[in-house]
Amino acid sequence: MRITRILTVLFAFVLLFNISCSSDNESFEISPITYQDGYFISNEGNYTSYGANVMFLTRDLSLKQDNIYAYNNNNEILGDVLQAVGLNGNRAYLVMNNSNKIVVVDRYTFKKLGTITDQINNPRGITFANGFIYVANTNFSTNVNSVTKYKISDLSFVKKIDFTEVADKIVEAGGNVFVQNASSGYGNKITYINTATDNKTEITIPNGQIGRTVSYNSDVYTISSTTTDSYIYKVSSTGVLTPVITLTGIPNATNLQIDNGKFYFSSANKVYTTSVSTPAVPSSPLLTATDGGPYLTLYGFTVVDGRIFASDVKQFKANSGMTVYSANTGGVLKVIENTGGIGANGTYVNP
Template sequence: MNFLKKLTYLFIAVLILASCSNDDDSGDPVLPLGDYENGILISNEGPFGTGTGTVSFISEDNSTNEGSIFQNVNESELGNIVQSIGFSSDNAYIVVNNSHKVHVVNRYTFELITTIDTGLINPRNFVAVENSGYVTNWGDPFDESDDFVAVIDLTTNTIVETISVDFGPEKLVTDRNNVYVAHQGGFSQNNKITIIDTSNNTVNSTVDVGDVPNSMVLVDNDLWILCGGNPSFATTETKGSLVKLDLNSNNLIQSFDFNTTDHPSSLTIDGSNLLYNLNGSVFSVDANAPSIPTTSILDGFFYTMTANGGKLYTTDAGDFASNGTLKVFDLSTNTEVESYTVGIIPGGIYFN
């Protein structure tokens, strides 16, 4: 019996040691990258001409809704107007239009790394391709001949060259070695997509699309472009359109027209469904069998919107002078499920 007891105790000891060894093999717990990991960032333009823009953060578990996170971390203001945010690796690039600068921060801690404040004139949007960043610039908004894309070396965060482009460059999308620039037209109207070859930072070609291309999404080997059309206050009002560009040939292969007085905006994608905002409603188009729908899926006048993970994230700028709202809709039921107060004129939604 004593021998059996000893054998039993030995067996138990081996099991305990094995368990401890397995615990050790699991390594140290994964530490968070920063207070602003796993959540939503909202770029708030701020009051036009005065004051400062801000960035709001809402945590993934909805437990935190913090405004002005850049100011809170760095004890300084972003400037006027916070136009957009772009990302490269662990860094976020906050584009501040009226202040002609780009703040570079750690995207998870929001600690300031540096500020690029030379070589930018009315910057609008940022996108990264490997070690280079591309920033659209209006130049003088009343001069249609001085618009450009600034190229940033992301290792030094300095502007190394500029690429002259047509007037009113706005949103950018990347595919392989190309950057596609939509020319909305600034304070006027334009109708072009510029294709930049990032291997040599030259303009490869320019494609005419519908008037006022305001948003783009990639679907497989195609680029869908939503064109708002010239607004009613333009010299000639024109209809909006939804067009598809083949990224292999860079040719337009499909185009769908709206009514002349319809001016859609904020193209985004959920699965294979293209979503856009028009006249206070959201419409859905199947990218595999596209046509202009006549029935909306939900209602709301949204300043911008972005789909992610089966939900539609939208912003309401309210009176454009006080705090706005982020509203979240479940796209399986098309019902509102969450609502948050954010900053003044919330113009961009990003997932961190």
């Protein structure tokens, strides 16, 4: 396992290995590796390659460690297609799409704690509510779609909720669960699951096709678009739909994110922002990112901590690069030439 510094080396001694000294006997003790106060960057890997892995990046953007799952688990292969990462309590849940499993690790040591496989069928997203895990599953080959529910306490299977349409992004708001019934820019519905009963209600988005759905301050927001305009909607924690803004003249918007009271979204390789409380149509983009081609531009796009993490997946032919921008100015904060894997698709803060 190669440990690197973005500019030089010495990652382990500078951050990961906390060394304490006893004044009585002058002995030194090296504490276990910890991944607190940084970011996990998920590398999807090429389909059927079993090349999925996770890179760790320190909060100050100065140090990185590649493939931390293998490093901390005796070089075990993580699996095929890392779709998403869920963080809850002291655990990280690694959603392995083509391996049909959720790998559970300690989020601070990345040691494996367990695996969920029961009723998992090409999982695409994960969220947590009221002591339970909810996983969205869509098998495009068999057209079988579901949300499966498990206990957080022991990872045991509880129930399966069948869907007739795709179950993709899944988020929690106000103790309830919302499932995006859209994928790759196709679909215009969100399903609200009342977690008290696990009954579901379908919500139709009036305009365009859904790009991405997120949770923020106990509400759900989704962005939809046509080839001429785009739209942001809010869904309350009880499933009430409210229009937020029509983004006139901005086509095919997707990648909705919310950070520090601002919306962020992309159209092609341009990134825009506007206020959540007083939204207005942006007159110009905040920044212009690398154009990676159809379906691959800004393949990994996350806004967190006042920073925009935008990946260049290089047509899935080489390890991804990542550019970190200021979410306020759009200025470049750091360019990471190599994320240590193929298909960087998400960034997750681990405070």
